[in-house]
Amino acid sequence: MTPTITVSRWLDLLQSAGCRVTAPRRAIVELMVGTSRALGPIEVYDLGRTEHPGLGLVTVYRTLEKLEELGLIERVHLPDGCHRYLRTADGHQHLLLCTTCGLVQTFAGDDLDPLTGKVASDTGFAINEHWLQFFGTCPNCRKPISTLSES
Amino acid sequence: MTPTITVSRWLDLLQSAGCRVTAPRRAIVELMVGTSRALGPIEVYDLGRTEHPGLGLVTVYRTLEKLEELGLIERVHLPDGCHRYLRTADGHQHLLLCTTCGLVQTFAGDDLDPLTGKVASDTGFAINEHWLQFFGTCPNCRKPISTLSES
DNA sequence: TTGTAATTGAAAATCATTTTCAATACAAGG
DNA sequence: CCTTGTATTGAAAATGATTTTCAATTACAA
Incomplete structure (x- = not known):
């Protein structure tokens, strides 16, 4: 779209x-x-x-x-x-965030359902949400001097 | 300790x-x-x-x-x-948080290194931190009426 | 068009956090 | 112990972010 x-x-x-x-x-x-x-x-x-x-x-x-x-x-x-x-984002996505410029990408991650189930039964928690996020520096912000192209 | x-x-x-x-x-x-x-x-x-x-x-x-x-x-x-x-917590831990009372437990999660490497090479990001957190309701807060025992 | 209620932006109010400052209290040395 | 210098304290003021108030404006249904 x-x-x-x-x-x-x-x-x-x-x-x-x-x-x-x-x-x-x-x-x-x-x-x-x-x-x-x-x-x-x-x-x-x-x-x-x-x-x-x-x-x-x-x-x-x-x-x-x-x-x-x-x-x-x-x-x-x-x-x-x-x-x-x-x-x-469409559907549930995991996020990858640039801590320099705030750029965000989504990525398809591991299927966390098995882990969620295990943790829930181990702890007795009712789990209803999770975050999986990576933080780092995006390709643009890694370039030291070169030309900038805005996303 | x-x-x-x-x-x-x-x-x-x-x-x-x-x-x-x-x-x-x-x-x-x-x-x-x-x-x-x-x-x-x-x-x-x-x-x-x-x-x-x-x-x-x-x-x-x-x-x-x-x-x-x-x-x-x-x-x-x-x-x-x-x-x-x-x-x-000692070492890097993933967190499980009760959204009602703020209780926090840690859990040993999947090894995220392979996923981190894959996402890094797919996106060109330099990844230096991640969060894996679950949110839910702890056993105590799930009890509707019964006696309360503080952690 | 016209009427009316939603929306706007400025200013004031509120709330969380930080800074300032004079009084206090820790702890090192006598 | 006591003295002394300095870090720390809490109250009050300052700051900064967010929310509320309100009169003027504007979208849009009739």
């Missing part, structure tokens, strides 16, 4: 949820659909104002909250904080 | 690091050594004042910071936040 179609789909979903489609929301949706980096509120605010100069930080908070409610974006946890958002 | 001995060891390590051993620090150390739950600053503050009534929240922040520097405690990330601390 192309980014443009995804933007339309997100805006339709917003509308179906009883929200109005406004210029600030469109700007934020385009941003979140178009990036593979985990962005914090301030980053969304700064990037969003290039497209919609009057954008307010309050609107960023409110829109991110709404998109999270709709399951379109989700919070990403990194070693240094948990206030960044990323568009939700 | 018994809790008492661990408390002494932590206080010795603090002293070796050039810190003085004071009553507030002793109270916080005893708390962090003695619990298997991930505690946030406010919880440490409230629990700590039962033992040292004059304890200030500022001192909690400062002491937790110092214990983290010494590697005795570390930040734990949960779906709803990342501001809780837990004493560091």
Whole structure:
């Protein structure tokens, strides 16, 4: 699905949820659909104002909250904080995060179901969620000097 | 190692690091050594004042910071936040966390090295850290009414 | 069009965390 | 023991992030 179609789909979903489609929301949706980096509120605010100069930080908070409610974006946890958002991947995915630029990739990992079952029966916990995440430096950020190409 | 001995060891390590051993620090150390739950600053503050009534929240922040520097405690990330601390486990461990009470258990998991290597070569990332965490409800919190026994 | 309720952004309020600072208390040396 | 220098303490103030309030604006259904 192309980014443009995804933007339309997100805006339709917003509308179906009883929200109005406004210029600030469109700007934020385009941003979140178009990036593979985990962005914090301030980053969304700064990037969003290039497209919609009057954008307010309050609107960023409110829109991110709404998109999270709709399951379109989700919070990403990194070693240094948990206030960044990323568009939700299809199905459950494991994450690989660049701790320098925030770039996120997903990868198909081991099937954790057997381990989950074993740990559950060993401990008596009812397990209902798991995280498998790798952290490192993406190819772009590993290059010391060479030309930059944005994702 | 018994809790008492661990408390002494932590206080010795603090002293070796050039810190003085004071009553507030002793109270916080005893708390962090003695619990298997991930505690946030406010919880440490409230629990700590039962033992040292004059304890200030500022001192909690400062002491937790110092214990983290010494590697005795570390930040734990949960779906709803990342501001809780837990004493560091021996060696690298995977975590199983109770989302109701904050109880943490460690478990020996799969060896992730092969997967790490595969993902690294597939993506070009330099991977230097990973998280494997399970979330759920611990046996105690699953009991609806019955008698409570604190860990 | 027009009316109305949702939405906006600025300002104020709130909450967590950090900094400042004068008073206190640890611990080394007499 | 006592003295002394310095690290530490807790209160208050400062900071920074997030949330709430509110009057003006705007989307969109009729």
